[in-house]
Amino acid sequence: MPSDAQTRQSNEAWGSRIGLILAMAGNAVGLGNFLRFPGQAAANGGGSFMIPYFIAFLLLGIPLMWIEWGIGRNGGRFRKGHIPGMFGAIWKHPAAKYLGVIGLVIPLVVLSYYTVLMSWTLAFTWFSITGDYWGLTTQEQMSGYLTSYQVIGDGSVHAPWVPIFFFVLSLGSTIWVLSRGISAGIEKLARIGMPILFVFALVLAVRVMFLGGGENGVSPVQGLQFIYQPDFSRMDEPTVWLAAAGQIFFTLSVGMGTLQTYASYLSKKDDIALSGVATAATNETAEVVLGGSIAIPAAVAFFGVAGAMQVAQSGSFNLGFVSMPIVFQSMPFGQVFGAMWFGLLFFAGITSSVAMATPIVAFYREEFGYRRETVSWIVGLVAFCFGLLSIFWFEYGFIWEWDYWAGTFGLAVMAFVEVVLFMWVFKPETAWESIHQGADIRIPRIYKFIMTYVTPAYLGVILLWWGATEALPFLRLEGGRGAGGAIPEGGEVYVHVSRLLILAIGVFFAIMVRIAWKRNRYDDRAGFVEVEDTFLGTIPGREVAR
Amino acid sequence: MSPGALLFMALAWIFVLGLTFWSFARILRAQAHFAPDGIGPAAPPVAGRAEGPGHG
Numbered sequence: 001m002p003s004d005a006q007t008r009q010s011n012e013a014w015g016s017r018i019g020l021i022l023a024m025a026g027n028a029v030g031l032g033n034f035l036r037f038p039g040q041a042a043a044n045g046g047g048s049f050m051i052p053y054f055i056a057f058l059l060l061g062i063p064l065m066w067i068e069w070g071i072g073r074n075g076g077r078f079r080k081g082h083i084p085g086m087f088g089a090i091w092k093h094p095a096a097k098y099l100g101v102i103g104l105v106i107p108l109v110v111l112s113y114y115t116v117l118m119s120w121t122l123a124f125t126w127f128s129i130t131g132d133y134w135g136l137t138t139q140e141q142m143s144g145y146l147t148s149y150q151v152i153g154d155g156s157v158h159a160p161w162v163p164i165f166f167f168v169l170s171l172g173s174t175i176w177v178l179s180r181g182i183s184a185g186i187e188k189l190a191r192i193g194m195p196i197l198f199v200f201a202l203v204l205a206v207r208v209m210f211l212g213g214g215e216n217g218v219s220p221v222q223g224l225q226f227i228y229q230p231d232f233s234r235m236d237e238p239t240v241w242l243a244a245a246g247q248i249f250f251t252l253s254v255g256m257g258t259l260q261t262y263a264s265y266l267s268k269k270d271d272i273a274l275s276g277v278a279t280a281a282t283n284e285t286a287e288v289v290l291g292g293s294i295a296i297p298a299a300v301a302f303f304g305v306a307g308a309m310q311v312a313q314s315g316s317f318n319l320g321f322v323s324m325p326i327v328f329q330s331m332p333f334g335q336v337f338g339a340m341w342f343g344l345l346f347f348a349g350i351t352s353s354v355a356m357a358t359p360i361v362a363f364y365r366e367e368f369g370y371r372r373e374t375v376s377w378i379v380g381l382v383a384f385c386f387g388l389l390s391i392f393w394f395e396y397g398f399i400w401e402w403d404y405w406a407g408t409f410g411l412a413v414m415a416f417v418e419v420v421l422f423m424w425v426f427k428p429e430t431a432w433e434s435i436h437q438g439a440d441i442r443i444p445r446i447y448k449f450i451m452t453y454v455t456p457a458y459l460g461v462i463l464l465w466w467g468a469t470e471a472l473p474f475l476r477l478e479g480g481r482g483a484g485g486a487i488p489e490g491g492e493v494y495v496h497v498s499r500l501l502i503l504a505i506g507v508f509f510a511i512m513v514r515i516a517w518k519r520n521r522y523d524d525r526a527g528f529v530e531v532e533d534t535f536l537g538t539i540p541g542r543e544v545a546r
Numbered sequence: 547m548s549p550g551a552l553l554f555m556a557l558a559w560i561f562v563l564g565l566t567f568w569s570f571a572r573i574l575r576a577q578a579h580f581a582p583d584g585i586g587p588a589a590p591p592v593a594g595r596a597e598g599p600g601h602g
Contacts, residue, residue, distance in 0.1 A: 017573065047554030054561065221547050228551040228558070271576070278569035284562040440576045 026351025072263025223297025
C-alpha cells in the first residue's frame with residue numbers, strides 16, 4: 001500500500017512534450033551560455049578547444065542528461081520529486097536519503113544568489129531602456145557604474161534601494177511563476193520565454209555581424225576568428241581538457257537536482273532518451289551558435305583583438321555588463337539593442353531560476369502535504385534573506401564563496417554521487433532498461449559502457465583535479481575563487497560565515513529528511529511503494545487537480 | 547577569417563544544429579498520431595477497428 005504521503009499528494013504533470021523540452025532547455029540555457037562560453041573558448045585554444053568540448057559533450061554531457069532524466073523518472077514512480085527520495089528509490093539504504101540532502105542544499109543556495117545576479121540583468125534592461133548609462137563610454141566609467149550598483153552603500157550613481165528593488169522584482173517573479181505549478185507556471189514561462197530568448201539572440205547576433213567597428217576598425221568576423229582559430233599546441237594541456245569538460249558540465253545544469261524533479265512528472269510510457277538529446281542539443285545551439293556570435297565579436301569589433309582578450313580575461317560579467325553597454329552606445333537604436341541583450345540574459349536567468357526551487361517545493365509537498373503556493377513563498381522568503389547577504393556583503397566576496405562551493409564544486413560532487421548510484425548501485429542493466437522505457441530511440445549500446453565506466457571516471461578526474469588545484473587552496477583561504485578573485489582584506493570572517501551557513505542549511509535539511517521519513521513511516525530497506533502510473537505523464541487529461 | 551577557423555566554426559555549427567534539427571524532427575514525427583500539442587489526433591488509432599472482419 002502507498003504511504004499516507006504518497007496517496008495524499010496529487011502529482012503534477014507537463015502539458016505537452018514540447019513544453020517539457022523547452023522547460024528543460026530553459027533550465028539549462030543560462031547566463032553562462034552567452035557570457036562564459038565565448039570567453040572559455042577564446043582563452044583555451046580557440047577552435048581546437050571545440051574538440052575536447054564536443055568530446056566532453058558526448059562522453060559527459062549527454063550521458064549525464066540521460067542519467068538525471070532516468071533518476072528523476074524512476075523517482076516519479078514512487079512520487080518522489082526530490083533527491084533524498086530519488087536516491088532512496090535507487091539505493092535501499094538508510095544513508096541514501098542523507099546523501100540526497102545535497103540535492104536540497106544546492107538548489108536553495110544557488111537560487112538565493114542566482115536571483116541576485118539575475119536582478120543585475122533586469123536592472124540593466126531598465127537602465128538600457130532609459131539610457132541611464134548613456135555617456136559612459138570608457139571601460140573605467142562603465143566599471144564604476146557597475147560597481148556602484150553592485151556595492152550597496154557606494155551610492156556614487158545608484159541609491160542603495162535600487163539593487164534591492166530589482167532583486168525583489170526578480171525573486172518575486174521567479175516565485176510567482178513557481179507558485180503557479182508545473183504546467184501553468186514553469187511550462188508556460190518556457191513556452192513564452194524561450195522563443196523570445198532565441199529571437200533576441202538571433203537579432204543581436206545578426207546586428208553584431210554588421211557592426212562597422214569602433215576606433216579599431218576591426219571586423220566582427222575577426223571575433224569569430226578569435227574564438228575558432230585553432231591552436232593545436234594547447235591540445236596536450238590537461239587544463240584545456242578540464243576547462244572544456246567544466247564548460248559542458250555547467251552549461252547543461254547537471255548536478256543541481258532540478259532536471260530530476262522535472263523528469264519525475266513523467267510516466268514510464270514517456271520517452272526520455274530522445275527528449276534528453278533534444279534538451280542538450282537546444283542548449284548547445286544557444287551556446288555555440290548564438291552565444292559565440294554576440295559578446296566576443298562585438299568586443300573584438302569595438303576594442304580590437306588585444307582589447308577583447310583583456311576583457312574576456314577580466315571575467316564574464318565585465319564582458320556582459322561593462323563592454324557590451326559601451327558597444328551599444330555606439331549603435332543607432334543602441335538603447336533597444338541594449339535592452340534586448342540584458343532582456344535575453346534575464347529570460348535565460350529566470351527560466352533557470354524557476355527550476356531551482358522545484359526540488360524543495362516537491363519535498364515539502366510530497367512529504368509534509370503543504371500547499372505548493374505556501375511552500376513556494378516560504379522558499380522565496382528564505383532565498384530573499386540569504387540574497388540580501390549576497391547584496392550587502394558583495395564587496396567581501398560572500399556571493400562568490402557560495403557560487404564556488406554550491407554552484408561549482410557542489411555540482412560536480414552531486415553529479416559524481418548520482419552517476420555512481422544510478423550506474424553502479426542501481427546496476428547498469430536496470431539503469432539501461434529504465435532509460436529505454438517508452439523511448440522513441442534506441443541509444444547506441446556503446447553508451448552503456450560509457451555511462452558505466454567513462455562518465456564516472458571523467459567526473460572523478462574533474463573532481464580530483466578541482467579538489468587539488470582549487471577546492472583545497474580555497475578552503476585554506478589561499479588564492480581567489482572563480483569569478484570572485486582573491487578574498488578582500490577583512491573578508492575572511494564573511495567567508496567563514498558563508499561556509500557555516502551552507503553547513504547549517506545542510507544540517508537543517510538532514511533533520512527535515514529524518515522527520516519526513518519518521519512521519520511517513522518509510523522503511524529504508526523495504527523501499528517505497530510504486531504509485532499508479534495513471535497519475536503521471538505529459539497528457540493534460542491525465543493531470544490530477546489538486 | 548582563416549580557413550582553419552572557418553572549418554572549425556562550420557563543423558561546430560553543423561554538429562549542434564544538425565543534432566537539434568534531427569531530435570526535434572524525430573519528436574514531431576513521433577507526435578504525429580499522439581500529440582498533446584494538438585498536432586495530431588488526441589489518441590493513437592486503435593488497430594483493427596476500421597478493418598475488422600465485421601466490415602465486409
